[in-house]
Amino acid sequence: MPKQNPQNFQQLVLASASPRRLDLLGQIHIIPDQVLPANSDERPHHQERPNDYAVRMACEKALLVAKRLADAQAGAFILAGDTVVAAGRRILPKAETEQQARDCLS
Helix, strand or coil: CCCCCHHHCCCEEECCCCHHHHHHHHHCCCCCCEECCCCCCCCCCCCCCHHHHHHHHHHHHHHHHHHHCCHHHCCCEEECCCCCCEECCEECCCCCCHHHHHHHHC
């Protein structure tokens, strides 16, 4: 087996500002080399299905972060994702408080 040089490993960039995503990665002992929030427009398109929205958001976030990385990081692995709460095909707004979450579900 060839000797691995740590300098040859690609960097892992987390495209998220979510403390929860960082915590989830930490639970499986993965620490990103860099955390860069994507700052994307997270409004769903008219009649967009929840699963389509989640995939679109993850792709957009990854692309936005890829554009911001320097040439030296061009080969970095970018991890992006999105969480969607839905009732059937209806995407519920992201609640910032417990009361907002209750209002969405009632």
